[in-house]
Amino acid sequence: MEYTKPLAKLIEYFQKLPSIGPKTAQRLALHILKMDVFDVENFANSMIEAKTTIKYCSNCFNISSTDPCEICSSTSRNREVICVVSEAKDLIAIEKTNEYKGLYHVLGGLISPIDGIGPEDIKVKELLTRVNENDIKEIILALNPSVEGEATALYLSKLLKPFGVKVSRIAYGIPLGSELEYTDELTLIRALETRTEI
Numbered sequence: 001m002e003y004t005k006p007l008a009k010l011i012e013y014f015q016k017l018p019s020i021g022p023k024t025a026q027r028l029a030l031h032i033l034k035m036d037v038f039d040v041e042n043f044a045n046s047m048i049e050a051k052t053t054i055k056y057c058s059n060c061f062n063i064s065s066t067d068p069c070e071i072c073s074s075t076s077r078n079r080e081v082i083c084v085v086s087e088a089k090d091l092i093a094i095e096k097t098n099e100y101k102g103l104y105h106v107l108g109g110l111i112s113p114i115d116g117i118g119p120e121d122i123k124v125k126e127l128l129t130r131v132n133e134n135d136i137k138e139i140i141l142a143l144n145p146s147v148e149g150e151a152t153a154l155y156l157s158k159l160l161k162p163f164g165v166k167v168s169r170i171a172y173g174i175p176l177g178s179e180l181e182y183t184d185e186l187t188l189i190r191a192l193e194t195r196t197e198i
Contacts, residue, residue: 007033059130061106061123063088071095071104078102080137084127084156086110086144094142102140105130110148111155119155127156131163138166145172145190 003011007029014025032040056062057069064070071077081102085091091104107122131139139160143149157167173191174183183191 060104061108061126062091062104076101080135081140082127082130082136082138083140083142085142086149086152090142090144102138107152110143110146111152112148122152124156124159128159128163131160131165136163136165138168140168140170142170145186 002008010029010032011022011025014020014028015022017025020028032043035043053065054063055065055067057064057067057072059068059072062069062071066073078101082105083091083094083100083102084105084107085094086107086109088106091106094100094104105123105127107124107127109117109122111117111119111122127139130136139156141153141156143153153169160167171190171194172187173194174180174187180188
């Protein structure tokens with residue numbers, strides 16, 4: 001089916017978003033057409049505002065409308081602990097737990113030689129500078145349990161060792177409510193390795 005040009009253009013832009021296929025893009029575009037013009041204008045303006053006002057914190061590289069970000073400028077955070085994450089979305093996931101009260105460092109990716117991403121392409125140097133210039137007691141590596149995550153964690157732990165800081169890794173295991181028979185081998189191995197006494 002051939003769409004009218006404005007609709008085709010809208011569908012095309014929705015398809016540029018991650019995980020949005022042709023059918024979802026069409027559904028979203030048609031939904032926009034059903035919305036009130038006022039709501040569509042607010043939606044468009046919120047995208048423009050987000051794009052023009054949100055930047056990266058010069059300290060931890062989290063996304064924020066302020067620099068330093070709200071977390072780095074907070075006086076209630078534990079300034080001796082830094083949780084290292086790959087992307088801002090990982091930071092958001094940890095913040096939602098309301099359990100972690102330290103600082104963060106967003107690498108902006110993971111080491112992946114296959115994809116041409118080396119240590120110089122992510123914020124490794126900036127992390128080492130923070131550890132060197134501040135009284136940091138612990139670095140928590142909260143990286144995905146993938147090949148790239150494992151490689152990045154190993155690389156960072158070797159670089160951080162000379163600083164005399166404790167380097168820990170978040171535990172990985174079997175999600176609550178799941179069954180062992182459906183759990184992949186890597187998750188089972190990690191769960192056995194990070195077992196705790198009860």
